[in-house]
Amino acid sequence: MFDPENIVRLAIAGGCSAVALTYGVLGSLARKSAHRIPFIVKINHNELMSYPNTFDQTLFGDVRQCFDMGAVAVGATVYWGAPESRRQLHEISLAFAEAHRLGMFTVLWCYVRNNAFKTAQGDHSLSADLTGQANHLGVTIQADIIKQKLPELNGGFNDPALKGFGKTNKKVYSELTTDNPIDLTRYQVANCYMGRVGLINSGGASGENDLRDAVMTAVINKRAGGMGLIAGRKAFQKPFKEGVELLHAIQDVYLSKDITIA
Numbered sequence: 001m002f003d004p005e006n007i008v009r010l011a012i013a014g015g016c017s018a019v020a021l022t023y024g025v026l027g028s029l030a031r032k033s034a035h036r037i038p039f040i041v042k043i044n045h046n047e048l049m050s051y052p053n054t055f056d057q058t059l060f061g062d063v064r065q066c067f068d069m070g071a072v073a074v075g076a077t078v079y080w081g082a083p084e085s086r087r088q089l090h091e092i093s094l095a096f097a098e099a100h101r102l103g104m105f106t107v108l109w110c111y112v113r114n115n116a117f118k119t120a121q122g123d124h125s126l127s128a129d130l131t132g133q134a135n136h137l138g139v140t141i142q143a144d145i146i147k148q149k150l151p152e153l154n155g156g157f158n159d160p161a162l163k164g165f166g167k168t169n170k171k172v173y174s175e176l177t178t179d180n181p182i183d184l185t186r187y188q189v190a191n192c193y194m195g196r197v198g199l200i201n202s203g204g205a206s207g208e209n210d211l212r213d214a215v216m217t218a219v220i221n222k223r224a225g226g227m228g229l230i231a232g233r234k235a236f237q238k239p240f241k242e243g244v245e246l247l248h249a250i251q252d253v254y255l256s257k258d259i260t261i262a
Contacts, residue, residue, distance in 0.1 A: 007236050008033050014235065014247030017228070020075055020107070023061030027069060034070030040107055041066040042075045043095060044088075055113065056084050059091055063098040074099045075147075077109035080134040081117060081125075093141040100142065108143035110134045117156065124156030125149070128184040129172055132191035139197040146192050147230060150201045150217055151184040182262045185224035198227035203234045203250075210234040211246050218253035223262040228254065 004025040011019040018038040021029070026041045033039075043061035057077045066074055076095060078088045096106040112134050117124040124130050128151040138146050154177055157168035177187045189195045201221045203214050218229050229250050235243040253259055 004029055005033070006240070008037060010236055010240060010243050010247070012037050013240075014244045015251055016247060018073070020230065023066070026066065026071060030069035030071075038073070039069075039071040040073040040075045041069075041071045042077075042109075044076045044092070055079070055082070057088050059095070063095050063102065063104070067099075067102045067104060071104065073105045073107055073144075075107035075109065077111060078134075078138070079111055079113035080137060081112050081114040081130070089137070089141060096142050105144040106142065107145040107147060108138040108141070109147045110138040110143070111149065116162065119159050119161040121155065121159050121161070122153045124153070124159060124162070126152040127156035128154040128177055128187045129168055130156040130166070132187050133166065135188055135191040135199070139192050143197065145198045145200060145227070146188075147200050147202060148188055150181070150204070150220060151188060152181075154179070154184060154187075181220050182223045185220050185226065186262075189225040195225050199225075200228040200230055201226060203229055203231040206233045206237045210238070211249055214246055215249050215253060218250045219259055222254055222259055225261055 004021060007021065008019060008029060016037065018040050020040040020042055022042045022045060026039055041061060043063065043066065044057045044059045046055060047058045057079060063074055074095060076092045078092055079085055099106050112125040112130050117130065126149055131148050131151055135146050135148055154173060156162060157166045177183050185201070189199045192199050201217055203217055207213065214231060214234050221229055231247055231250060235246050238246065
């Protein structure tokens with residue numbers, strides 16, 4: 001069964017800057033643990049008991065109560081491109097404004113999501129141009145940190161299957177990016193007000209080569225001008241010792257003077 005205290009212990013042992021948890025989890029831990037490591041409270045997430053299931057983001061928390069429980073930040077997800085994205089934009093814009101009034105910082109899980117984005121050319125929810133535009137929308141509603149998936153391709157706005165969608169410029173593909181994953185990620189950074197708002201990339205789901213994949217993602221993020229990584233499942237779904245080793249390996253990348261901006 002899920003034990004949130006184990007995640008806090010892992011984050012502390014791994015030397016993490018903060019730990020992101022859901023509204024209910026913070027409520028169960030605040031009195032005991034909010035002073036031990038900075039808490040980022042995820043105030044919206046999926047709810048999959050409604051039938052039929054829809055992949056929407058629902059507000060579960062109140063920003064003021066997160067502040068009262070000792071959180072230093074609130075986080076939220078907007079599924080850009082989804083039918084509900086404009087409602088999510090409005091909800092989270094208001095929540096972030098309240099967080100800033102209380103002196104908290106804000107983190108946006110700035111994901112692109114719509115089944116139509118999966119075409120013969122690939123999954124454009126991972127395209128640099130679409131995720132870059134999502135990042136721009138995220139910083140526009142005053143996210144202080146953008147969390148984004150690592151880009152794997154480009155050209156979503158030019159895909160014939162998505163004709164009439166969005167707006168782009170040919171220089172995005174000829175001058176501002178290349179196929180190199182560092183350049184694709186650098187384009188994500190550029191869309192965060194030229195890096196004025198920090199970009200962290202997600203470590204991705206757990207798999208067979210988690211340590212290697214996490215280190216590679218950290219190297220790409222750092223060389224592209226990003227500011228960090230969220231390890232998530234790659235760390236806390238492992239035995240405690242392995243999870244700590246993975247977190248330390250990620251941190252070694254950002255501490256290394258030999259790994260610089262490309």
